[in-house]
Amino acid sequence: MPDPTLLTTRLLLRAFNHADAPDVQRLAGDRAIADTTLNVPHPYEVGMAEAWIAGHDAALKSGHLQNFAITLREGGTLIGAIGLTIEPRFERAELGYWIGRPYWGRGYCTEAGKAVLRHGFIERGLNRIHASHFVRNPASGRMLDKLGLQPEGMLRQHARRWEDYEDLILYGLLRQDWSAALDTAR
Numbered sequence: 001m002p003d004p005t006l007l008t009t010r011l012l013l014r015a016f017n018h019a020d021a022p023d024v025q026r027l028a029g030d031r032a033i034a035d036t037t038l039n040v041p042h043p044y045e046v047g048m049a050e051a052w053i054a055g056h057d058a059a060l061k062s063g064h065l066q067n068f069a070i071t072l073r074e075g076g077t078l079i080g081a082i083g084l085t086i087e088p089r090f091e092r093a094e095l096g097y098w099i100g101r102p103y104w105g106r107g108y109c110t111e112a113g114k115a116v117l118r119h120g121f122i123e124r125g126l127n128r129i130h131a132s133h134f135v136r137n138p139a140s141g142r143m144l145d146k147l148g149l150q151p152e153g154m155l156r157q158h159a160r161r162w163e164d165y166e167d168l169i170l171y172g173l174l175r176q177d178w179s180a181a182l183d184t185a186r
């Protein structure tokens with residue numbers, strides 16, 4: 001499958017390329033990004049962004065990952081990342097995302113998330129998309145609420161970040177519910 005490009009009112013979501021590495025290192029290198037994510041390293045050293053981006057092609061070809069660079073339509077600035085980690089045999093994927101701190105609170109992640117849900121359910125034929133966030137990260141929970149994902153429970157001390165065990169809230173959305181909500185909104 002060729003790399004898809006998704007367009008929203010303000011954003012263009014596209015595949016990462018090698019030239020994005022300095023921006024990824026600068027934005028994701030902010031400790032505030034690592035603080036509430038499971039897999040963003042900190043410190044974010046030279047070469048890590050290149051290696052991360054270089055891994056996307058093979059993962060895309062295997063059908064297990066669809067990552068998008070979130071860029072502003074106007075000017076093309078890279079502002080974040082969003083992606084689906086896909087479990088093809090269950091037609092299910094986990095949504096993951098971060099937005100660079102200078103761009104928080106402007107609705108960008110919600111806007112990108114809506115496009116990625118549509119891509120997941122329609123283009124990839126997924127049945128379920130799930131996500132989870134640290135209890136101490138309510139902005140992510142609010143964003144998932146706005147996308148229509150439902151809270152499904154709490155996973156107590158499910159992960160460890162820095163020196164602390166973290167409680168996670170699990171969210172999920174089924175294609176049938178996503179589709180019904182779209183019909184209602186029409």
Ligand SMILES: CC(C)(COP(=O)(O)OP(=O)(O)OC[C@H]1O[C@@H](n2cnc3c(N)ncnc32)[C@H](O)[C@@H]1OP(=O)(O)O)[C@@H](O)C(=O)NCCC(=O)NCCS
Nearest residue numbers: 036097098099104105106107108109110133138139140142
């Ligand atoms: C979580 C994150 C992706 C949100 O990105 P964003 O573009 O700012 O999100 P949006 O603007 O689309 O939506 C955020 C919502 O959370 C709300 N919010 C922000 N801080 C909040 C807080 N402390 N408590 C409750 N809601 C909060 C915002 O007001 C907004 O809701 P609103 O539109 O109803 O006002 C961003 O903060 C981020 O990248 N954080 C670090 C990485 C991370 O945590 N990734 C997610 C891992 S699960």
